[in-house]
Structures are given as structure tokens and as C-alpha cells.
Amino acid sequence: MSLDLPLVFTVLMGVAILAYTVLDGYDLGVGMLMPAGDAREQDLMVASIGPFWDANETWLVLGVGLLLVAFPAAHGVILGALYLPVAAMLIGLMLRGAAFEFRVKALGWHRELWNWLFWFGSFLAALAQGLMLGRTITGYAGGFGYWLFALVVAGGLCGGYVLLGATWLVLRTEGELQRKAIVWARWGLAWVALGVALVSLGTPLASETVRDKWFDFPRTLGLMALPLATLASGAWVSLELGRSDWKPFAGAVAIFALAFAGLAYSLYPYLVMDRMTIWQAAADPSSLRVVLVGALIVLPFIVAYTVFSYRVFRGKARAGLYEH
């Protein structure tokens, strides 16, 4: 029996990217919400993501690592085409990572500066990731319209991260901050609804390939399950905000997973839209097999100790959690 290794690695890479967007998504979202909280709340917000953000960002390294390992031919094309947004994202991630550590050790206007850089870095990274996504959907086509489309996608992704961040805070905080987070989450939800609607309408317009894949009767009927489920998740988040601590976050994750599935369906089997399929870009089977065996052995451990870490730090964030 022969395994379709490029397909297996596409799934693995997809899982890594989805895990990244959800996990780093909530901490980038918390970063983007920083200016909305007062000084005490900001400390709590940062404390709620403190034990997790390092590991969350590792999923990004795994995602790009799998791209690099499994699809060397596409890797250069994609990262070359995304050169500037990637550079912007990296600078954003560095600024917020540094700010995260520096802000707790600074006082006065220094602290304010790092708070601002934490917000700015989170926002820059989220915006750049959205641009990367938007550019990828259209196969890096040039022209004003395509960039405008990428900007709309970027706006939508920022909204998604804000929703994740706000619902994360609903889950991990209590009292006044939690009440504020519920309001932020409602704004984030409206923002996401607009973003998803615009991207869903814009993608078939921007790409003929996507149009053909979605509007192909009778397959279209089955595919309608995706937008309907997304809509239902959104409604669920809206209903549960203020009633449940964890359901809004779960709903936000569901929205991300569904939107991701839609995008993955739009792109598949291309890695570079209309130009390079996963099989054309794949590395030699011998090295893929080595990585696959390694990944299958190690990933259960990674999942196990990640679950362990979330169990250790379950419950509400407290002031002073970041005293280390």
C-alpha cells in the first residue's frame, strides 16, 4: 500500500496552521485589545496569556517548517511572493514578544511604551497575516483590486483575532473585566460577520477557480452546509455571551475552523493558486517518510503536555500571576 504523502503533509500542515491561528490568534487578539483596558486590567489580560504564548507561536514555526520540509518548491515561491508582509509580521511578532517580557519589568512611561508596542506588534502581525492569506487566495496576482481584496481579508482576520481574544478573556477573567470582554466580543463578532461576508462574496469574484468549485450544482447544495454552520456558530456565540464562560470561545474556535475549511476547500489541491499543486511541490518521498514517522511519534507527546499545561493553568487569571 502506498501512502499519498503530499496529501498527508497537506493535512498536517493545515492542522498546524489552524492550531496556530486559533492559539496565537487569541493571544494576538488580547494584544490588540490592550488599549481598551485600564492599567490593572492590562496586567490581568497579559497574565491570562502568559504561560501559553511561547508555545502558541511554535505552531507557526511548525507550519512554515512543514511547508519548508514537505513542499520545498512551493516554499520559495510563496515566501518570495509574500516577502514584505512576512517581514512585517516578523517585526510585529518580535516587538510584541519583546514587549511582553519588558513591560512587566518597566515602570512609568517605559511601561506605557512597551504596552503600546505590545498592541502595535500584535496588530501589525495580525494585519500582515491577513494580507498573506489574502494574497495567497488570489495566487499573488498583481493589481489594485487584488490588494484591496487582501486588505479586506486582513481586516476580517484582525476581527477574528479580536473575537478570539475577547472570548478568551470571557473564559479566563471575571468581574468588571469579563463584562468589558463581553462587549468587546460582541464588537468582534459583528466585525467577523462583516469580514466573513465580504471574503465569501469577494473570493469567487477574485478567483475563477474558486467560483467554479463552489458554484457547481448540485455540489453547491452540500457546500452550503459550511456557511450555514458558520452562521449558526456566530449566532451561538452571540446567544451565549454573558451566559456561559466557555461557550463563546468554543463558538469562536468553531467559526475559525469552518472558515479555514472553506478556504482550504477553495485552494485545494493548489499550494500556489492555479500554478502549483501539492504533488508538484512535494519533496522526495524518502525524506517525507522520515519526518512523518518522527511526527507520528512525537506529536502525541506534544498534545499530551500541551493539555497538561492548560490543565495546570486552568481557571481565572489572577493579578500577580506574572510574578516570576
Added chain:
Amino acid sequence: MDASDALHLARAQFGLNIGFHILFPSITIGLAWLLVYFRVRYARSGDPAWLATYKLWTRIFALTFAMGVVTGIVMSFQFGTNWPGFMNRVGNVAGPLLAFEVLTAFFLEATFLGVMLFGMERVPGWVHVTSAVLVAFGTTVSAFWILALNSWMQTPAGEAHTPAGALVAGDWLAVIFNPSFPYRFVHMLLASGLTAAFLVAGLSAWRLLKSGGDAAARGTLRTGVLIAAVLAPLQIVAGDMHGLNTLEHQPEKIAAIEAIWHGGKGVPLELFAIPNQKTHSNDYSIAIPKGASLILRHDPDGALEGLDAFGDDIPPVAPVFFAFRIMVGAGFAMLALAWLGAWKTRRGAAAPRWLLWTFAGATFIGWVATLAGWIVTEMGRQPWLVTGILRTRDALGAVPDAALGASLTGYVLTYGLMLLAYIVVLTHLAGAGSGESR
């Protein structure tokens, strides 16, 4: 701008990133094990002074680790943005090594660092100690994989070709344990140990200068000094063995290190010179006759290959020549300083202020040696990216110069800010007098 400008920009950018990145792992690999030591001392004794020591250095570690993580993410992307030809040509070998680093090391260290930093009151003591061990283990495993890849790029082994001509790994053990790997791995681990030891000694000295009779700082000064006193001579031996290994596998690098333009018997040792890449000779040379042959062949009339044996495939000689001397100079300075410090603080004696100032001044001496060493080994490999397999210029991507230039500016500004803040915060933390203060 022509192709060589783009090459220079891409190399400047990658060199800047990798040079900035290595500053932080070079501390964390060694410091992580020191933290295990501090943590175990506290677990055994219950002495709050050890706890304060552990907490202070954990905060410094967390800061350094975060800087390493975020600058490391940059590197993972720049393989593709700056050197797409690298993955196209040798991705079947390099890819799995990088993937194993992410899978076996990055998640491990990042996750358990969270437990280590925030979980002391939430998990049993033995779980917390285990977390510290796993973080340290993760940093060392990470170094293992990345140095396996780097060493393979220096001295490739174990590769094979598919019928279609693609380069693949024929024998993974031969790839990983390639000829220069054991030497480079040991050399880097010792370098990190020394860098961390001088950081600990230097910041402890700074603390003693600022706040006087702090027993914990006296303890950590002594710890750092003793570790350095043991590691420095080991590093000199390991470095010498690494050099002889390089002579065997990359003679052109040794020729550049010693600025030997013309090979032959009884080659002189250049004590001082300004290597001239245009005339293929040394300006202002002061040399010991037959010295290089004596050192490298242990025979005054021994034969050595010169750069002339390698045609155009030679590295830029002057940077390699000078960086090597800086590295060796820093290495011997560390040895002298560590032994002096160990002698002056023997049997609990308090270090005199001039010695404290010297150690405070030498806080980052490990960085100097590490960076110089990396310049020697990486520039000494040029014009090859993978020796004998892929030239650096053939791996270059098609990114416009303007994009390279703009992003380079962004990186320089970001790194400048981060480095400044890092050093300010470190000295502030160390000078603050007590581990509990914010």
C-alpha cells in the same frame, strides 16, 4: 543594482538576523542548566536565598528565551525568503533536521517554560524541578539538531542522489554525525556554558557593586567564576581539536584563518597582517618562520595547502583572519579572568572592587567570542553554502533589492531597540538588589 548587490544585501540581512539570534541561545543553552542547579539547591536546602537566586535568574532566562524565540521565528522564514535555492537543492536533508528540531525541542521548551515560570505554586515540587530539567534538555536538543544541520553544510556526508538527480539523505546517521558535528556541537555547548557563566558572574559582580553585601550575589559570582574556570580550558582543547578537524575536512578555511596564500613546506605563522584579497598576499606582515607548519602539522617543515590550491573558491580572508584572532583572544582572556577570579575568591574571600569591575565589564565577553567564532566558521565556508554542493549565490531568491533594503532597515531598527532594552533591563534587574522586586 546588479546581482552581486542583491547577494550582499541578502547575506547582510541573513547574517544580521542569525548573528542577533545566536546571542540569545548562546546564553539560554547554558543558563537553563544553571537554573536546574539553582532549583535543585533550593529543593534540597529550602534556603530562601537559593529561591531568590533561582527567581532572579529565571526572569533573566525568560527574557532571553523570548528574544531567542522571536528572532528564531525570523530565521525559519528567511530560509525561504532569502535562500529559496537552499531548500530546492538540499531540502530533503535540511528539512527533516529542522522539522525534528521543532518537534522534539521547540514545543518542549516553550510549554515547560510556562510551567517553570508560572507554575511553582500550582504543581508539586518534583513536577516543577522536572519542568526545569525538560526546558534545559529542550535547549540542548535544539542545539543538537541545528548544529547537525550546520555541520552537514560545512562537511556534508551521507547524501545520495535519486535517479532523477535530486539530493536525498542516503544514510541519516552519517548525515547527522557528519565529520565536523561532534566537534562543533561540543564547541558550541562549551561556548554557551562560558557565555552563561560570564553573564552570571558579571551581573552578580554588578549587583555587589551596586548593593554591597548580598550573600546570594556572592554565591552566584563564585558559581559563575568556578564554572568558567573549568569550562575555559576545556573549550581551548575542544577548539584546538575542532581546528584540526577543519584542517582535515576544510583546508581552505584553515588557510584563510592563517592567511596562507601560498602553500608549501615550512609555512610561516602570521602574527599580524592585513590580508589583501586583490593581491593574494599579506600587507604589513609580521610572521614566525615555519610557525604555521609547526602548529598545524607539529613539524616545522610540514606541508600545508595555501589558498592558491583552491582557485576562485576561497572565502574573504581578512574577516576570517581577524575574527579568529578575536575569538582566540577572548577565549584566553576568559581563561585568565576565570582563574584569577577563582583564586581571588578562594575559601569564601570577598572579591576586591577592581575584580568586580573587571567581571562586570566582561559580562558579555562570551558574546564576543561566540560571534567571532561564527564569523570564522560561516564566512570561512564561503563561497559555498553547502561545501562542494551549493554555492551561496546559487541559492539566492528573486526578491527585489528595494524590498530587501526596506526590510533590512526595519530589522536593524527592531534589533537595535530590542538589544538596548535587553541590556538595560538586565543591568536593572541585577542592580535592583533583591529578586522579589519588580
